[in-house]
């Protein structure tokens with residue numbers, strides 16, 4: 045799947061991923077009203093609204109982007125109907141030839157990680173039948189439990205030719221509380237980065253490993269160190285836009301080949317119509333505002349890379 049991600053990035057010239065993190069307060073009133081008319085003000089109604097909202101965004105942007113990253117928490121908050129909307133979104137994006145990164149941040153003791161890996165990246169056998177329950181292309185993985193918590197994901201990825209992005213240095217303000225602690229002379233995120241490179245070393249696609257890393261755009265200096273420490277690791281970079289990251293902060297996340305990183309923006313794209321910059325689009329044209337926000341993000345990153 046890393047090869048498809050790289051091919052899609054080359055085709056679109058856009059090293060970005062649109063984060064599908066729908067919240068009810070981003071969803072235009074008309075979409076919500078239509079959904080509630082059909083399903084009532086219920087979890088089912090909310091799930092229909094987020095699905096219709098996502099579909100609008102995907103239809104307006106799929107030709108410009110290589111990948112999407114649905115954040116499972118935004119769907120889980122609507123219970124089982126929300127998870128059905130998560131799955132519907134994944135299937136639709138795959139129909140549109142987009143790479144789907146499930147932002148699930150799982151990781152547990154080995155046997156439990158194996159079940160998570162089966163649910164999101166693998167297949168489950170039921171009698172004579174086989175099912176791929178969620179079937180994302182990549183999933184995000186929390187490495188806090190160590191190698192036996194990550195290995196089941198790597199094993200499933202090997203079987204299914206899928207991939208993972210392991211949390212190395214997250215974008216949030218408190219990420220340093222544990223991740224920046226010095227252990228044996230080096231910050232913990234460096235130890236994790238080195239381990240990620242090791243987990244992925246014998247699992248390579250076109251120049252890059254199927255085992256990637258998550259490093260926040262909000263910590264550009266650490267991104268530079270980690271880029272050098274993990275030269276063959278693809279980096280998923282959240283924190284652009286709503287969290288303050290800009291194109292100029294991102295140049296060291298990329299290798300000289302212009303590849304090696306994919307930058308996520310969720311609220312900055314899907315709720316673009318709420319920003320003053322895109323206000324002229326209006327609520328009804330929220331998807332057109334998202335399309336423009338994608339173009340602006342690509343231009344911002346491309347210019348930064350050209351001027352580095």
Ligand SMILES: O=c1ccn([C@@H]2O[C@H](COP(=O)(O)O)[C@@H](O)[C@H]2O)c(=O)[nH]1
Nearest residue numbers: 115214215260282283286287309310311
């Ligand atoms: O370090 C991390 C890891 C994951 N995320 C996720 O990315 C998006 C960011 O949303 P924005 O609206 O673009 O801020 C969201 O799903 C987070 O859970 C992250 O932000 N940082």
